[in-house]
Amino acid sequence: MYDLKIVVESIEGFCDLPMEIGDYFIVSGGKIEIPDGKHICLWALQSLMPVLPAKQRELNEENDWIPHTKRFRCPDPNGGVVFRIDRLDPKTGKALKEEMEIPPRIQVNPDACTGCRACETVCAFVHTQSFNAERSRIKIAKNEIKGEDIPYICRQCGDAPCIKACPVEALRRSPKTNAVLVDEDKCIGCNKCAEACPFDAISFDGNNVALICDLCDGEVECVQRCPTDALKFDNKGGREK
Amino acid sequence: MNYGYCNKALRIDLSNNLIKKEKLDEEFLKKYLGGRGLNVRRLYDEVPPEVDPLSEENKMFIGVGPLTGTLFPGAARVNFTAKSPQTKILGDSNTGGFLGPEIKFAGFDQIIIEGKADQLSYIYIKDGEAEIKSAQHLKQLDTFETQKKIKEELGDNRIQTAVIGPAAENGVKYSGIFCNMVRAAARTGMGLVLASKNIKAIVVRGTTDLGASKPDKFKQLIDKMDEEIKNHSEYEIRTRLGTTQLISSLNELGCLATRHFQTGYFEDADKVSGEYFEENYKQKEKGCFACTIPCSRYFEITKGKYKGLKSEGPEFEGLAGFSSRVGVSDIEDALYGVDLCNRYGLDVITTSECISFTMELYEKGILTSEEIDGLKPEFGNSEVVFNLIEKIKNREGFGDILADGVVTAAEKIGRGTKKLAMHVKGLEIFQADPRGIKGYGLGVAVATRGGDHLRSEPWFEFSEDAEEGKRRFGHPESAFRLEYKGKGRVVKYYEERCVLADCLEACKNTVVNMEIISFKEAAELLNTLTEYRFTPEEIKKSAERIMNVERAYIVREGIRRKDDTLPDRFLNEPLPEECGVSAGSVVELEPMLDEYYKAREWEVNTGLPTESKLSELSLDKIMLDLKKREII
Numbered sequence: 001m002y003d004l005k006i007v008v009e010s011i012e013g014f015c016d017l018p019m020e021i022g023d024y025f026i027v028s029g030g031k032i033e034i035p036d037g038k039h040i041c042l043w044a045l046q047s048l049m050p051v052l053p054a055k056q057r058e059l060n061e062e063n064d065w066i067p068h069t070k071r072f073r074c075p076d077p078n079g080g081v082v083f084r085i086d087r088l089d090p091k092t093g094k095a096l097k098e099e100m101e102i103p104p105r106i107q108v109n110p111d112a113c114t115g116c117r118a119c120e121t122v123c124a125f126v127h128t129q130s131f132n133a134e135r136s137r138i139k140i141a142k143n144e145i146k147g148e149d150i151p152y153i154c155r156q157c158g159d160a161p162c163i164k165a166c167p168v169e170a171l172r173r174s175p176k177t178n179a180v181l182v183d184e185d186k187c188i189g190c191n192k193c194a195e196a197c198p199f200d201a202i203s204f205d206g207n208n209v210a211l212i213c214d215l216c217d218g219e220v221e222c223v224q225r226c227p228t229d230a231l232k233f234d235n236k237g238g239r240e241k
Numbered sequence: 242m243n244y245g246y247c248n249k250a251l252r253i254d255l256s257n258n259l260i261k262k263e264k265l266d267e268e269f270l271k272k273y274l275g276g277r278g279l280n281v282r283r284l285y286d287e288v289p290p291e292v293d294p295l296s297e298e299n300k301m302f303i304g305v306g307p308l309t310g311t312l313f314p315g316a317a318r319v320n321f322t323a324k325s326p327q328t329k330i331l332g333d334s335n336t337g338g339f340l341g342p343e344i345k346f347a348g349f350d351q352i353i354i355e356g357k358a359d360q361l362s363y364i365y366i367k368d369g370e371a372e373i374k375s376a377q378h379l380k381q382l383d384t385f386e387t388q389k390k391i392k393e394e395l396g397d398n399r400i401q402t403a404v405i406g407p408a409a410e411n412g413v414k415y416s417g418i419f420c421n422m423v424r425a426a427a428r429t430g431m432g433l434v435l436a437s438k439n440i441k442a443i444v445v446r447g448t449t450d451l452g453a454s455k456p457d458k459f460k461q462l463i464d465k466m467d468e469e470i471k472n473h474s475e476y477e478i479r480t481r482l483g484t485t486q487l488i489s490s491l492n493e494l495g496c497l498a499t500r501h502f503q504t505g506y507f508e509d510a511d512k513v514s515g516e517y518f519e520e521n522y523k524q525k526e527k528g529c530f531a532c533t534i535p536c537s538r539y540f541e542i543t544k545g546k547y548k549g550l551k552s553e554g555p556e557f558e559g560l561a562g563f564s565s566r567v568g569v570s571d572i573e574d575a576l577y578g579v580d581l582c583n584r585y586g587l588d589v590i591t592t593s594e595c596i597s598f599t600m601e602l603y604e605k606g607i608l609t610s611e612e613i614d615g616l617k618p619e620f621g622n623s624e625v626v627f628n629l630i631e632k633i634k635n636r637e638g639f640g641d642i643l644a645d646g647v648v649t650a651a652e653k654i655g656r657g658t659k660k661l662a663m664h665v666k667g668l669e670i671f672q673a674d675p676r677g678i679k680g681y682g683l684g685v686a687v688a689t690r691g692g693d694h695l696r697s698e699p700w701f702e703f704s705e706d707a708e709e710g711k712r713r714f715g716h717p718e719s720a721f722r723l724e725y726k727g728k729g730r731v732v733k734y735y736e737e738r739c740v741l742a743d744c745l746e747a748c749k750n751t752v753v754n755m756e757i758i759s760f761k762e763a764a765e766l767l768n769t770l771t772e773y774r775f776t777p778e779e780i781k782k783s784a785e786r787i788m789n790v791e792r793a794y795i796v797r798e799g800i801r802r803k804d805d806t807l808p809d810r811f812l813n814e815p816l817p818e819e820c821g822v823s824a825g826s827v828v829e830l831e832p833m834l835d836e837y838y839k840a841r842e843w844e845v846n847t848g849l850p851t852e853s854k855l856s857e858l859s860l861d862k863i864m865l866d867l868k869k870r871e872i873i
Contacts, residue, residue, distance in 0.1 A: 114535040116528035121312055130450040131311050132346060144422045147539035227533045228526060
């Protein structure tokens, strides 16, 4: 079990209580300790409450977001006080550095896609030295009459269902980019990953090996070649259409 | 793996149901580069002057280039070449979109279609194989429906199609071939050639590999070009407006084709301009295959009587053709006119000429309403425009007279109207007034496929850089659009750049107008892409060779200097006062022609290519053929 220190990190609105930057309280075992002369906002505490017991515990679930969740915002729209939860090192009592870097992923905006398929061509070429789009890990689905151009590409889901669905453990994460990597020797072309993919982003090449975006080991060629902002490589932004 | 070239042509003999593959050897590919070059040489050899363009003996050549299907930005194009039923000379038209790359991935540099199918059919080519399928169920379907039906029936959305519309099936001389909805190889009646062979569509799917002989170096060159394009001064306007930017810019210069070239200034240009279109109708940018400078647009009309009209485009030629040229001030009417032409499969330039020609004759009292099926074709009357498009498509009533093009229409009407037919060698001219852009005027006059600007695009005359003019073309005047000196050399130079673009099968926006690649860079590209070795001089020579083959082809069909001319109006009627700086201008064609033939080292009096020039370009077989026919 960890003890926790909850610190006011920033205030986006105006808190009339007031809570001030640097204010904190400690969760130690089963009790809350507030420094003398200080207070804690009831509404903020209420929003923090459910996660505190979870943050105290070691969690070993792969891809679980709770160990990496650090910030909570008070629910008062006028206040906007941001609290950071630090786990404390049981030996030193100091805050553990466990900030997770959110890896960038490819984000898609079909409304800006020109349908040119430059992304397909460059993807195929850098991976296979062939311009043949059948070998590309990104595919543009077009409806010319309706003017629709929709890029299909892996979004590197946090809790990737493709990895779980693979019966032969051919998929793993790149330690460098967090991209889902395919072991071509192991892949049996069973289509299970493609069925599990919520973005229809997985296709198969001529040798029946899964084609999944590997983020070009960080140098995303398709994004660089995209003439509009239909493709972006970023760690911000929501789930698109 | 193929590298740049597939070294293979597909020959389809429809009359005998024979499909065979032919090897293309290194020498032929190096001499003719690709696309247009391969096609015109074959046309010269295989379609002699005795052939009637609508007979089984005419052939259609479909060519792609070494860059087609690669990373090169905008190397999406494909040429359709045959003897033209519209002009009876060189028929050649090219389009972008996605068909070209698909042909390459199907394993061919060229497709040759000869003979005639016994019923309406389409050709389905997939990964090196081809079959002929019935198209009876597609009869009279418009181009959009045809493309949609074929994709549905073959169950593959990534199929690419080249189709003809009802206009071609009904025998309209200026019907084109359409890909990706609106991408048209529209000029010189190539759609009618397919129709005459009973071919409704060519359908292609290709999944074979295509690589580069030196992949890393090729990629480096492409990255450099992408960078150059992005930093080019025209990048922003070309991606925003594409060719529609020309409506306002040409109007400002006083040379926008207005009311059948009676003036170069359209008072309502700002209501039909690219800028107006962008603000009110554009949804997003669209691009051809692998293009990093997307110049096309998808649009929708969301209210009013055309609510729900959505499509890609338009390009300048269509938009101006159905606005300023016919005097229509409502952009939505113009968009509808363009949409009709796209669906019926008509060339927008020729169609707008035929209609605006009729309007001028009516305005001048040469034609009466009774002769035009009771219509009153006043300039600006869009209902009449739509009505005439319909009649042309169906070849009914007055539309039957217009359906053979403006020259035949003028011949049928008589009464001296031939003087008002805006064409060169039977091909109607574009939406800019040559009196304000004299280099273009010369280019249109000498173009090997007849009155067309895309054979030269001598944009340099807009540069106003006198020093560069002197350095590059021997005359400071060559850099100014209203001057005529030096234009012979300018046109020769840009004709060869256009050949380069049409042979590599890359877009003229980048290769010609933006001059993104030099002949040296073209050689570097081909040396890292293909397995052959090219020098810049060889490529330049090939471009000149191809120009000479085309000239020899049309000369063999009877073309001489007297045919390298412009409509009377451009030579003798000065542009009116409202045309601003261009007012008072006419085209001084004869001195430009002299200079052009000299630059080409052709006979100045006749415009015939010389024996020595043909020999120098290793065209001895053609030289001997012309001698045997007593032409040279």
